[in-house]
Every structure is written in structure tokens, then in C-alpha cells.
Amino acid sequence: MKPSPAQPKMGIFWLFFLLMLFLHQDFWNWSTEAISFLGMPIGLFYHAIFSVACSLLGAWAVIRAWPAKWEKYADVKDDDKPAANQHSVE
Amino acid sequence: MNVLIIICCYLALLLILGWGSGRLFRGTSRDFFVASHSIGPFLLLMSVFGTTMTAFALVGSTGKSFERGIGTYGLMASISGLVHMAIFFLIGIRLWALGKRHGYLTQIQFFRARFGSDGLGYLLFPILVLLVVPYLLIGIIGAGKVIEPVTAGAFPDLFTHPTIPAWAGGVPPWLTGLVVCAVVLTYVFLGGSRGAAIANAFQTLVFMGMGIVAFYFVVQSLGGLEQAGKVPMRITDMGDVVQDYRYDQAEGQLVANVPPKKIGKVTNFTNSDLTDKHPHLSRDTVNIEFKKKNPKNGELKPFEREIGMPFITFVTYLFIPLSVGMFPHLFQHWLTARNAKAFKLTVIAHPICIMIVWVPCVLIGSWASGLLPPGIPPPAVLSSTLNLLVGDPILTGLLTAGVLAAIMSSLDSQFLCLGTVFTNDIVMHKAGEEKYTDKQKLQIARWFIVGIVSITYALAMLVKNANVFDLAIWCFSGFAALFPLVFASLYWKRATKAGAFACILSALVIWLYFFQESGYGGEYYVGPGIVPAAICFLVSATALVLVSLFTTPPPRDTIDRFFPSQS
Numbered sequence: 303m304k305p306s307p308a309q310p311k312m313g314i315f316w317l318f319f320l321l322m323l324f325l326h327q328d329f330w331n332w333s334t335e336a337i338s339f340l341g342m343p344i345g346l347f348y349h350a351i352f353s354v355a356c357s358l359l360g361a362w363a364v365i366r367a368w369p370a371k372w373e374k375y376a377d378v379k380d381d382d383k384p385a386a387n388q389h390s391v392e
Numbered sequence: 393m394n395v396l397i398i399i400c401c402y403l404a405l406l407l408i409l410g411w412g413s414g415r416l417f418r419g420t421s422r423d424f425f426v427a428s429h430s431i432g433p434f435l436l437l438m439s440v441f442g443t444t445m446t447a448f449a450l451v452g453s454t455g456k457s458f459e460r461g462i463g464t465y466g467l468m469a470s471i472s473g474l475v476h477m478a479i480f481f482l483i484g485i486r487l488w489a490l491g492k493r494h495g496y497l498t499q500i501q502f503f504r505a506r507f508g509s510d511g512l513g514y515l516l517f518p519i520l521v522l523l524v525v526p527y528l529l530i531g532i533i534g535a536g537k538v539i540e541p542v543t544a545g546a547f548p549d550l551f552t553h554p555t556i557p558a559w560a561g562g563v564p565p566w567l568t569g570l571v572v573c574a575v576v577l578t579y580v581f582l583g584g585s586r587g588a589a590i591a592n593a594f595q596t597l598v599f600m601g602m603g604i605v606a607f608y609f610v611v612q613s614l615g616g617l618e619q620a621g622k623v624p625m626r627i628t629d630m631g632d633v634v635q636d637y638r639y640d641q642a643e644g645q646l647v648a649n650v651p652p653k654k655i656g657k658v659t660n661f662t663n664s665d666l667t668d669k670h671p672h673l674s675r676d677t678v679n680i681e682f683k684k685k686n687p688k689n690g691e692l693k694p695f696e697r698e699i700g701m702p703f704i705t706f707v708t709y710l711f712i713p714l715s716v717g718m719f720p721h722l723f724q725h726w727l728t729a730r731n732a733k734a735f736k737l738t739v740i741a742h743p744i745c746i747m748i749v750w751v752p753c754v755l756i757g758s759w760a761s762g763l764l765p766p767g768i769p770p771p772a773v774l775s776s777t778l779n780l781l782v783g784d785p786i787l788t789g790l791l792t793a794g795v796l797a798a799i800m801s802s803l804d805s806q807f808l809c810l811g812t813v814f815t816n817d818i819v820m821h822k823a824g825e826e827k828y829t830d831k832q833k834l835q836i837a838r839w840f841i842v843g844i845v846s847i848t849y850a851l852a853m854l855v856k857n858a859n860v861f862d863l864a865i866w867c868f869s870g871f872a873a874l875f876p877l878v879f880a881s882l883y884w885k886r887a888t889k890a891g892a893f894a895c896i897l898s899a900l901v902i903w904l905y906f907f908q909e910s911g912y913g914g915e916y917y918v919g920p921g922i923v924p925a926a927i928c929f930l931v932s933a934t935a936l937v938l939v940s941l942f943t944t945p946p947p948r949d950t951i952d953r954f955f956p957s958q959s
Contacts, residue, residue, distance in 0.1 A: 315481075319474070319478055322474050323474070323710065326466065326470060326471055326474065326710070327703075327706070327707055328466070329703060331675075332674065332675050332676065332703065333674050333675075333676050334674060335669060335670055335673035335674040337618070337621045337673075340617055341616075341617025341618050341620060341621045341755075342617075342751070342755070343462050343621070343673040343674065343758075345462050345463065345466070345673070345674060345675055346462040346465050346466075346751065346754060346755070349465050349466040349469070349470040350465075350470075350747055350751055352466075352470045352473070352474075353469070353470050353473045353743045353744060353746060353747035354743070354744065354747070356470070356473040356474045356477050356743035357473070357477070357740055357741065357742075357743045357744045359474075359477065360477045360481065360739040360740040360741075360742070360743065361740045363477075363481050363739060364481070364735075364736040364739050364740060368736075369485055369486070369732075371956070372485055372486055372488075372489040372732060373489070373731065373732040373733070375489050375490075375493060375956050376488065376489035376490075376492040376493050376731075376732065378493060
């Protein structure tokens with residue numbers, strides 16, 4: 303199987319993921335109870351926006367880093383397809 | 393009584409839906425277990441989301457926010473949006489592809505093949521059952537806690553021993569649990585995996601819709617979003633904790649308490665910065681002493697609660713959502729997908745769906761701290777708030793049906809999964825595929841489900857006052873401790889059979905140790921506030937890596953099968 307063009311993009315996905323992990327720890331909002339948009343305290347509003355950002359990262363991943371090779375892999379019909387319940391050797 | 397009629401109508405509707413989806417059932421065990429890999433993007437999103445959102449999401453999040461404030465959202469919801477999305481993308485699609493190509497129906501079949509070990513399956517099976525059972529418990533307990541307050545007074549002569557005196561005449565938790573189990577069992581039996589997916593989609597739409605409706609009416613009752621933000625309990629300059637408002641049900645509006653009603657006191661109050669703070673609206677920790685009435689003798693008993701959350705707890709909670717990667721019922725849902733593209737919508741929309749459900753619940757829980765007695769059981773906060781603020785029985789009935797929908801949309805997948813795992817990984821694996829007909833396989837799965845549900849129901853009655861949120865966290869912690877196993881099996885060629893055993897055994901031992909230390913299911917932190925899941929994860933991951941490095945690598949054909957692009 304040839305390496306998929308999506309492979310390098312997986313590295314970018316991991317980078318975004320780690321950046322999001324950092325942004326999740328919003329210590330800068332910890333003590334404030336100011337009410338922001340829609341009557342939400344800032345600490346909650348920030349995390350609601352964070353949820354939207356997670357969706358955007360998901361959208362980027364399925365558009366730019368889609369693992370097409372696994373789709374192809376699933377579609378191959380093996381002649382020697384093993385039974386799932388086949389006893390394996392200890 | 394109207395509330396009860398609406399709930400009964402909803403349950404009847406589900407049974408009709410179950411009967412309808414039963415007509416689509418193809419009669420084969422593969423159709424029963426994984427819907428013949430026929431589920432499209434929308435049904436997959438709804439069933440995966442409905443499965444991950446249970447009593448924990450609605451009842452538990454509102455109760456936790458009532459106890460700890462708005463930090464509950466970041467603690468569980470927003471981090472779950474990130475971690476779940478990544479797991480669906482990085483793990484779900486690979487497992488689906490491997491499952492489809494090699495015919496795996498369960499997680500255990502996959503692990504047995506990946507690590508070339510029968511014994512691994514026999515070790516994993518009781519552990520997965522042990523961890524799914526608390527998940528089932530929270531559904532049954534949560535349902536009981538929701539129904540009793542909203543039906544209070546419906547049968548004053550029949551149900552005379554309520555959980556608290558104010559709920560006299562309400563449908564008791566034992567009856568709610570029984571009915572919920574019976575309804576879910578019926579539609580799972582009729583339609584199998586497809587029936588569960590269709591019912592899940594319907595129920596997910598119901599609980600998301602009803603959540604929005606509930607939020608709208610709660611906000612209206614509180615006089616709008618801005619006014620609602622002033623309702624949570626407040627700390628005075630003397631360190632007293634007060635409720636500035638009460639809800640007048642006769643007038644249907646929020647009324648100021650003059651003077652504010654004292655409900656507690658900050659312990660060791662020395663910090664003037666706390667004056668006029670609403671501790672539920674930020675994440676700084678404040679310890680407050682409250683009093684609650686003993687329902688039996690009316691005596692006031694003091695108790696202390698920490699509001700807000702330590703930063704270290706917040707950070708280490710990120711290990712909890714990793715549990716999704718090891719949920720056996722989610723593995724089964726992934727396998728129902730028609731193709732890999734069906735995952736796209738789930739990857740994108742799952743975090744937004746979490747937000748739609750959790751933000752209103754967390755806000756309602758925080759606001760309720762300024763209206764309800766502090767000693768109320770956390771799982772009863774949502775229904776008590778709806779009862780107080782919405783009042784209208786028809787609306788309350790619809791909203792309660794929404795909560796039941798969230799609970800049942802998880803129970804069905806878990807019931808089905810346990811039957812699938814037992815039939816395929818224990819019975820069929822031992823006896824061989826040919827020994828039983830397809831019809832017999834279905835019978836075995838169904839009888840095992842009945843057995844497990846009976847045991848779980850009995851357990852739920854024994855621990856009916858357990859905190860739904862804390863119990864769920866223990867269940868998630870166990871699955872999170874096993875996460876290194878699934879991740880290494882897909883991303884690390886060098887992971888070996890011995891490494892897998894070491895990972896599972898170390899996860900089990902350390903989880904059992906912490907679980908016992910917590911008093912079997914209570915809130916528990918290690919040291920300055922580290923969640924046990926973080927330590928369990930690190931221990932099991934270390935065991936897997938070290939033991940794998942010191943044992944013989946997997947054979948070439950295993951690598952070729954599970955790492956196709958690198959072969």
C-alpha cells in the first residue's frame with residue numbers, strides 16, 4: 303500500500319490537538335465571574351467557544367487529513383479472511 | 393398525574409418505535425449485533441452521541457454544577473469535545489476498517505487477534521463487564537431520582553415511603569428502574585443494533601430538543617439571562633453564604649429575599665476578596681459549611697462542601713474522556729457504520745452536540761444554588777428546579793421524558809453490547825462458530841442481557857443514593873486506564889501480548905486500590921487533587937511499554953495485518 307498524501311497532515315493535526323489541550327487550561331479566567339455574552343460567566347463562555355473550535359478542528363481533519371487508506375483497506379476482500387472467533391495460539 | 397401520563401405516552405411511543413425497527417430486522421446475528429454495517433452518517437452521529445450522553449450528562453452535570461459551579465463544563469464537557477473528536481478520528485476509523493475487513497464484532501475479538509492471545513479475551517471480558525455495570529447503574533439510579541420528585545403527590549396512598557418527605561406519593565425509584573429496564577430490553581430484543589440506533593437517534597433528538605425547551609422556560613421564569621446570572625448563592629462581607637432570591641410559584645416570578653436568606657458560612661473566613669462573590673460563577677475554591685435536615689427526625693446536621701475546583705484537578709480530568717476509546721458499546725456502534733465516510737459528521741458535530749446539552753445544564757445547576765436548599769441530593773437538582781420554576785405539568789412531563797430519553801439511549805447500547813460480547817467472546821469462542829445456529833446465538837445474547845440487567849437492577853436498588861456523577865467518573869476512570877491498550881494496538885507495532893497483559897493487570901490493580909480507598913464510588917482525589925484516572929493511565933501505559941520492550945516483538949504476519957501501510 304502506498305503512503306497516503308494525508309500522512310504529513312496527521313502531524314499538523316497532532317500539533318493543533320496539543321495547542322487545544324493547552325488552551326483548555328484557561329488559568330487566566332480562573333477567578334473572574336464577569337458575565338459575558340448571553341448571560342454566561344466568562345469561564346463558561348470561553349469553554350463554549352472552545353467546543354466550537356473543537357468542531358472546526360474536526361472539520362479540518364476530515365477535509366485535509368482524511369485517512370483514505372483505511373477506507374480502501376476496509377474494502378479489500380481477503381480470500382483468506384480469518385474468522386473473527388478463530389482460536390489463536392497462546 | 394399529567395406528568396406521569398406524558399411519561400407513559402413517551403415510553404409507549406418507544407415501544408412502538410421498537411416494534412417498527414423490529415420489522416427491519418433481518419433475523420441474522422450479524423444484523424442483531426452490528427446492523428449489517430448499514431448505518432449512515434446521521435444515525436451514527438445520533439447513536440454515538442446518544443450513547444455517550446446519559447444520566448451523567450443531564451442529571452449528573454446539573455448536580456455537579458450545583459455543587460461546584462460552572463467549572464463543571466470545562467472539567468468534563470469541553471475537554472470531552474476535544475478528546476472524543478480525536479478518538480473518533482484517530483481510533484474509531486481504524487477500528488472500523490479492521491473490524492469490517494477481518495469480521496470482528498467485538499473489541500475482544502480485535503485484541504485477541506492483534507495480540508495473538510485467547511487468554512487476553514478471558515481476562516478482559518470480566519473487566520469490561522465490571523466497568524459497564526456502574527455505567528448501567530447510573531442510568532437506573534438517575535431515572536429513579538428524576539421521576540420521584542416530578543410525580544410527587546400522584547399516588548399518596550400507594551407510595552408512602554418517599555426518599556424525602558416532600559416527594560410523598562411520587563413513583564418510587566424501584567418502580568421507575570423496573571419500567572425503564574423493561575422498555576429498553578423490549579426494543580433492543582426486537583430490533584437489535586439497528587433498533588437501538590434508531591431509538592437512540594429519536595431519543596437523542598428528544599433530549600436535545602427538550603433540553604433547549606427546558607432552558608428557555610427556566611430562563612423565562614428567572615426573568616431573563618441577565619437576571620438569572622444574579623441568582624446563584626452569594627458570599628457576604630461577614631462570610632455568610634446567602635440566597636438573594638426565591639421563586640414565588642403563586643406569582644410565577646422571582647422575588648428578592650429581604651433580608652437575604654442565610655444558608656451557610658465560609659469556613660475560616662478571612663479573605664475579604666470573597667465579599668459579594670458568587671462562588672458558582674468562577675473556579676476559585678471556597679469551602680462552605682451548610683446544614684441539611686435529617687428527613688427522619690428533622691434534626692439539622694452540618695456538612696461541608698468545596699465549591700470551585702483546584703487547577704490540578706481540572707488539568708488531570710483530561711484523562712477521563714479517554715475512556716471513550718475503550719467503551720465496548722462504542723466499539724460496537726463504530727462497527728455499525730456503512731463506510732468510513734459515515735464518521736465525518738460524528739467527528740465534526742460531536743463537540744457542538746455536547747455543548748448544546750451541557751451548557752444549559754451547567755447554567756441551571758449554578759442558578760439552582762441560589763434557589764434550592766443546599767442539602768438536596770445532587771441527582772435531584774434538575775428535576776427539582778424544573779418542578780419549582782416550570783411548574784406546568786405538561787411541560788414538566790415533556791422535559792422529564794427528555795431526561796429519560798438521554799438515560800435510555802445509553803442503556804440500550806450497553807445492554808446490547810454485553811450480550812454481544814458474551815455470545816461472541818465467551819460462548820462462540822469456546823464452542824466454535826458452527827456449534828450454534830444463528831437463532832441460538834440470538835437467544836444466548838438475549839438471555840445473558842436479561843441476567844446482567846437483573847443483577848444491575850438489584851445493585852441499583854442497593855446503592856440508590858450514590859452520586860451519579862462520581863459513580864460515572866469511576867467507570868470512566870477504569871476505561872481510561874485501559875486506553876493505552878487500544879492506542880498501542882493501533883499505533884505501536886512493538887506492543888506485545890505480554891505488554892497487553894501487563895497493561896490490563898496493572899490498570900485493574902491500581903483502579904481497584906483507588907476505588908476501595910474512595911469508599912467504593914465516592915469523590916476521591918490523590919494528593920493535591922489529582923484524579924485517580926491520571927495515575928491509573930500512567931501506570932498502565934508504563935507497564936505496557938516496559939514489558940513490551942523486554943519481550944519478543946509480535947510476529948510479522950500480525951504487523952502486516954494491523955499496520956498495512958508500513959508493511
